[in-house]
Amino acid sequence: MSVLVYTESNNGKIRKDSLEVTNYAAAIANAMGTSVVAVIDGNTPQEALAQLGKAGAKKVLTVSDEKIGAGIARAWAITLEQIANAESCEVIIFSHNLPGRDIAPRLAARMKAGVVAGAVEIPKTDGGKFTVRKTSYSGKATAVYTMNSAKKIITVLPNSIPVKLTDSTAEISSFKPDLSSFTNRVTVKEVKKESSTTVPLPEADLVVSGGRGMKDPKNWGIIEDLAKALGAATACSRPVADMNWRPHHEHVGQTGLAIRPNLYIAIGISGAIQHLAGVNGSKTMVVINTDKEAPFFKAADYGVVGDAFEVVPRLTEAVKKFKAAQH
Numbered sequence: 001m002s003v004l005v006y007t008e009s010n011n012g013k014i015r016k017d018s019l020e021v022t023n024y025a026a027a028i029a030n031a032m033g034t035s036v037v038a039v040i041d042g043n044t045p046q047e048a049l050a051q052l053g054k055a056g057a058k059k060v061l062t063v064s065d066e067k068i069g070a071g072i073a074r075a076w077a078i079t080l081e082q083i084a085n086a087e088s089c090e091v092i093i094f095s096h097n098l099p100g101r102d103i104a105p106r107l108a109a110r111m112k113a114g115v116v117a118g119a120v121e122i123p124k125t126d127g128g129k130f131t132v133r134k135t136s137y138s139g140k141a142t143a144v145y146t147m148n149s150a151k152k153i154i155t156v157l158p159n160s161i162p163v164k165l166t167d168s169t170a171e172i173s174s175f176k177p178d179l180s181s182f183t184n185r186v187t188v189k190e191v192k193k194e195s196s197t198t199v200p201l202p203e204a205d206l207v208v209s210g211g212r213g214m215k216d217p218k219n220w221g222i223i224e225d226l227a228k229a230l231g232a233a234t235a236c237s238r239p240v241a242d243m244n245w246r247p248h249h250e251h252v253g254q255t256g257l258a259i260r261p262n263l264y265i266a267i268g269i270s271g272a273i274q275h276l277a278g279v280n281g282s283k284t285m286v287v288i289n290t291d292k293e294a295p296f297f298k299a300a301d302y303g304v305v306g307d308a309f310e311v312v313p314r315l316t317e318a319v320k321k322f323k324a325a326q327h
């Protein structure tokens with residue numbers, strides 16, 4: 001019996017959240033005395049596949065079929081069920097990202113598996129039972145689930161566990177799914193890549209975020225300068241995206257992306273509960289706001305009561321000086 005993990009690449013590299021779930025699957029496999037089979041789209045470059053071995057996969061199966069090529073979740077669910085049967089996998093791990101959230105429940109319905117979505121720790125495995133911790137109530141609490149089902153599917157929140165790579169290698173082969181019964185009800189007409197010069201937001205360790213307190217989109221230069229100095233991704237509150245000051249893929253919160261960076265710097269953001277829901281898993285939160293009563297200060301680890309237009313450029317200069325002194 002093996003542990004199956006669904007992985008993805010981006011721009012020719014294995015995604016960080018895929019390395020995380022491969023590590024996660026390897027920890028489970030280790031506790032169960034078994035090994036990890038990683039599955040990935042066949043378009044992934046060969047040199048990237050070695051990363052999955054370093055992250056803990058013993059076997060990597062590449063899948064090439066035009067029906068799954070466009071990321072159709074139903075076709076992936078059929079494919080993964082076939083692989084789980086062929087490789088005797090009763091534990092299947094996904095990242096809690098958009099494809100993971102789309103495919104995992106479909107696969108669970110097909111395989112009659114129990115699912116825990118949004119796990120934040122490696123489960124304790126006790127015989128056939130798994131004890132899994134996950135966040136609940138928009139990150140305000142954690143819940144502990146016991147999985148009793150024979151087949152178990154877990155989706156793991158990105159940035160929940162650090163990535164560890166070793167010198168291990170994986171055997172690489174291809175898997176040809178039987179998708180003859182699959183009829184496509186969705187046609188993907190076009191895939192538009194986000195144009196981003198910085199780190200993708202869900203994978204970022206450091207995030208600099210702006211809210212309505214920035215007053216105008218033309219003021220975003222100071223957010224970008226700080227992000228660039230730190231090597232951080234940029235994010236925003238929902239009204240900022242709704243007013244088209246920033247693109248929607250930067251919007252974090254209850255209705256936006258949920259992120260868990262090591263450092264989240266919130267500038268001119270009030271800290272409404274719907275915003276906090278997406279960022280309160282951050283390891284350290286820093287808030288810059290003119291209003292000392294802003295709710296964000298209650299959640300923050302560090303706070304600066306001050307005008308963003310004075311504080312942020314000075315912070316950027318300090319970061320640049322600090323970095324220059326390190327070389």
Ligand SMILES: Cc1cc2nc3c(=O)[nH]c(=O)nc-3n(C[C@H](O)[C@H](O)[C@H](O)COP(=O)(O)OP(=O)(O)OC[C@H]3O[C@@H](n4cnc5c(N)ncnc54)[C@H](O)[C@@H]3O)c2cc1C
Nearest residue numbers: 211212213237238253254255256268269270274275290308
């Ligand atoms: C169902 C629902 C879902 C929602 N989902 C989300 C979500 O996913 N994400 C989200 O963000 N919101 C969400 N919201 C909206 C949320 O309730 C808040 O309205 C929103 O987060 C406020 O955005 P803001 O803090 O940028 O703006 P504001 O509330 O206008 O706050 C601006 C802040 O900037 C400060 N400020 C002003 N000038 C300066 C300055 N010069 N320097 C420093 N600070 C300054 C002010 O003191 C203030 O605290 C949702 C709301 C609902 C009802």
